[in-house]
Amino acid sequence: MKRHLVSTADLSRDDALLILDTAEELAHLSARSVKKLPTLRGRTVVNLFFEDSTRTKTSFEVAEKRLSADVINFSAKGSSVSKGESLKDTALTLQAMGADAVVIRHHASGAPARLAQSDWLHGSVINAGDGTHEHPTQALLDAFTIRRHLNPGAGHDLAGRRVTIVGDVLHSRVARSNVHLLTTLGAEVTFVAPPTLLPIGIENWPCQVSYDLDAVLPKTDALMMLRVQRERMNAAFFPTEREYSRRYGMDGIRMAQLPEHAIVMHPGPMVRGMEITAEVADSPRCTAVEQVANGVSTRMAVLYLLLGGAVFADTAAADTTRTESPEAAK
Numbered sequence: 001m002k003r004h005l006v007s008t009a010d011l012s013r014d015d016a017l018l019i020l021d022t023a024e025e026l027a028h029l030s031a032r033s034v035k036k037l038p039t040l041r042g043r044t045v046v047n048l049f050f051e052d053s054t055r056t057k058t059s060f061e062v063a064e065k066r067l068s069a070d071v072i073n074f075s076a077k078g079s080s081v082s083k084g085e086s087l088k089d090t091a092l093t094l095q096a097m098g099a100d101a102v103v104i105r106h107h108a109s110g111a112p113a114r115l116a117q118s119d120w121l122h123g124s125v126i127n128a129g130d131g132t133h134e135h136p137t138q139a140l141l142d143a144f145t146i147r148r149h150l151n152p153g154a155g156h157d158l159a160g161r162r163v164t165i166v167g168d169v170l171h172s173r174v175a176r177s178n179v180h181l182l183t184t185l186g187a188e189v190t191f192v193a194p195p196t197l198l199p200i201g202i203e204n205w206p207c208q209v210s211y212d213l214d215a216v217l218p219k220t221d222a223l224m225m226l227r228v229q230r231e232r233m234n235a236a237f238f239p240t241e242r243e244y245s246r247r248y249g250m251d252g253i254r255m256a257q258l259p260e261h262a263i264v265m266h267p268g269p270m271v272r273g274m275e276i277t278a279e280v281a282d283s284p285r286c287t288a289v290e291q292v293a294n295g296v297s298t299r300m301a302v303l304y305l306l307l308g309g310a311v312f313a314d315t316a317a318a319d320t321t322r323t324e325s326p327e328a329a330k
Helices: 013-031 053-068 085-096 111-117 136-150 173-184 211-219 241-248 288-309
Strands: 043-050 070-075 101-106 124-130 162-166 188-192 209-210 224-225 263-265
Touching: 013 136, 013 173, 013 288, 043 053, 043 085, 053 070, 053 101, 053 124, 053 136, 070 173, 085 101, 085 111, 101 111, 101 288, 111 124, 111 209, 124 288, 136 173, 136 224, 136 263, 162 173, 162 211, 173 188, 188 211, 209 211, 224 288
Parallel strands: 043 070, 043 101, 101 124, 162 188, 162 224, 188 209, 224 263
Antiparallel strands: none
């Protein structure tokens, strides 16, 4: 494991499997009456969110507290950032307070990378979503969910599995992180979207592209629906919501075209009636709620490996101490 988690493109197959296998061990905590481990006792983690968030912020906070870390929630609203303070000065302030890790969500693509590459912070930087760039822990929890349903077991990858990602790929950081991670794990990724919602240069991505959802459904093992991100749009990318839903929405008729073992995924929040109907969202084959639960285990694994359970590649020579395993800590 490296010191930071900024992009899934930085993860090797072994890195990704280490995180997924660790998350599998930590997932057993949810069945216990006491769900805490002492692994990160005495460590301070700051949740630095410049964008509104419900699932990601809450998931990280639960993960941090289950590992016994000291948690500081920092919101841009009502802070010195709203008065014009720069990212650098905010980071220097957090460093002065002794932050061991910073979980950052920012509206500007590249902000977490800038933080990780600077000397403003000495701790780890975890990207919780930056602009339209990436959202690595979301991709990890998605891969964790897919593996549990389609190829369960420690050490197993997603070789040969076919994942179809549908919707607003242009503005989706989830899609970008997933295409890197899923292909690293051996899956075949297909994007389905109107041409206006596909990014320039997608032909260079490790994926296939289709404009016909019905044509790819029978060959899909995991179908991931993306939300249309109207808040990032400054033009009309499709004629009407009804037209979009007719061509790219998931309903009961289309769900019947999927293989029996296939699952339907959604990173949330779901816009029911547009990209997904209530019939599908509430179906046992939809893993949206399960993904939220898996997000806690996956983020615990990332925090554990970055702060407590692994020797960083760039600090191994200086510190060869390893903490106990998740199983031993129980």
